[in-house]
Amino acid sequence: MVADVDSGEPSTGADPTALVAAFETVSSLLVVGHDSPDPDCLASALALRTIAESAGVETVDIVYGGHISHQQNRAFVNLLALDLDRFDPAQLDTVDSVAFVDHAVPGINNSVPTGTNVDVVIDHHEYETSVDADYLDLRTGYAATVTILLEYLDGLDLEPTPELAAAALFALHRETIDFVRGPTMREYEVAARLLDLVDEELIKRMYGAMFTPETLDAIGEAIRTREIRGSALVSSVGRVSERDALPQAADLLLNLEGVTTVLVFGLVGDHVQLSARSVDSRIDVGELLRQTFADVGTAGGHDNMAGGQLPLGLFADESADDFELVAFVGDRIGSRFFDAMNLSDPS
Structure with missing residues (x-):
């Protein structure tokens, strides 16, 4: 069957x-x-x-x-x-x-x-x-x-x-x-x-359901922390308790002019959560996430939307404060993602 x-x-x-x-x-x-x-x-x-x-x-x-x-x-x-x-x-x-x-x-x-x-x-x-x-x-x-x-x-x-x-x-x-x-x-x-x-x-x-204050703050943080290389964007929502804030931020950032692929990450509990979106027909974002993060967690999805979950302890000492954690994790998440897309650091 x-x-x-x-x-x-x-x-x-x-x-x-x-x-x-x-x-x-x-x-x-x-x-x-x-x-x-x-x-x-x-x-x-x-x-x-x-x-x-x-x-x-x-x-x-x-x-x-x-x-x-x-x-x-x-x-x-x-x-x-x-x-x-x-x-x-x-x-x-x-x-x-x-x-x-x-x-x-x-x-x-x-x-x-x-x-x-x-x-x-x-x-x-x-x-x-x-x-x-x-x-x-x-x-x-x-x-x-x-x-x-x-x-x-x-x-x-x-x-x-x-x-x-x-x-x-x-x-x-x-x-x-x-x-x-x-x-x-x-x-x-x-x-x-x-x-x-x-x-x-x-x-x-x-x-008509309204945003919670935390979701609105998370989206604001994602807008503030965005990094763009070429047509790809990586951003952080920081530490949140509402996991669904990530895909909402990713959907919104995909509307930015010139951006066709988005990855948003955040710290949720003891994991790094990922949410990705793409409108680039040349990119299978599910496969991109699988290839990029398979060695450190689970990730995957469709050609135009995907997600993942990575143990926070693999990236950083969980005893650090949230600001340090987000910055440390962000460097590694962003580097992996941009490298997988062959987008070098402009500096």
């Missing part, structure tokens, strides 16, 4: 009826989102829950690790009154089946122990490591995981609830940055089908 990951089209084994058949002997399902889940992950989880319940699964729990800190993501959860729980590894021993949506490998961007058996994986990302599941649908030709799940619903003649429709439409907008970043015709078609099912005012309220 594996999808064709090259074309993005599902094989005959990966289809709605096969997924329903996989659930027919299951009474409890744990849908695990990735750490700090975004709307695409959460909307996909809601869609999978709809499919599982239609197949007779009695208990479907949606869980996640990390924290939901992005203000729009918090508004998304609160306005839709989503029933979510924090992931506890002990839950793995109490359910019949475990599913991943919008991520695929235990221990990579999730809190599930490495080596855990996962029964269902549905995702649109590409992975260097092998992906294994009893039911696997991995379509890198899609711009969002929720698109795959909504096609499943359509194939099963299941209409999304108003809650799911709103979640899915907002997820499509966020995942593609309002249909600017890499949408396919599939995303447009799915969005068009959702329009008559959603409360437009609810979508506006999700978009």
Whole structure:
């Protein structure tokens, strides 16, 4: 039951009826989102829950690790009154089946122990490591995981609830940055089908979520500390507790005239978090981050957006004050990134 990951089209084994058949002997399902889940992950989880319940699964729990800190993501959860729980590894021993949506490998961007058996994986990302599941649908030709799940619903003649429709439409907008970043015709078609099912005012309220003061300060710091070489920019948000401030800063800085590739880093806990964006068709920023930081942490993503996480202790003494840490880490992060892009120090 594996999808064709090259074309993005599902094989005959990966289809709605096969997924329903996989659930027919299951009474409890744990849908695990990735750490700090975004709307695409959460909307996909809601869609999978709809499919599982239609197949007779009695208990479907949606869980996640990390924290939901992005203000729009918090508004998304609160306005839709989503029933979510924090992931506890002990839950793995109490359910019949475990599913991943919008991520695929235990221990990579999730809190599930490495080596855990996962029964269902549905995702649109590409992975260097092998992906294994009893039911696997991995379509890198899609711009969002929720698109795959909504096609499943359509194939099963299941209409999304108003809650799911709103979640899915907002997820499509966020995942593609309002249909600017890499949408396919599939995303447009799915969005068009959702329009008559959603409360437009609810979508506006999700978009209207305000920045937290910390996020605003982080974006300001990223603007202040930017370094540009050629069309590439590297910047720091300093030390933050809101990890989602990094991609927001990266998205904003990509609008700077003459800049086509952005890397933003910040200190979050005992790690250096990375967020990268690119609109340069010659650059696969996911592969660029993998090659640049594979020896010191985990990094990767898509051709136009990527992220990473590096242990802070590999770069600097964590006992130093934050100003020294950020400066020290910034020199090394920036040097690695610019060198990988063959952009020498202008001095």
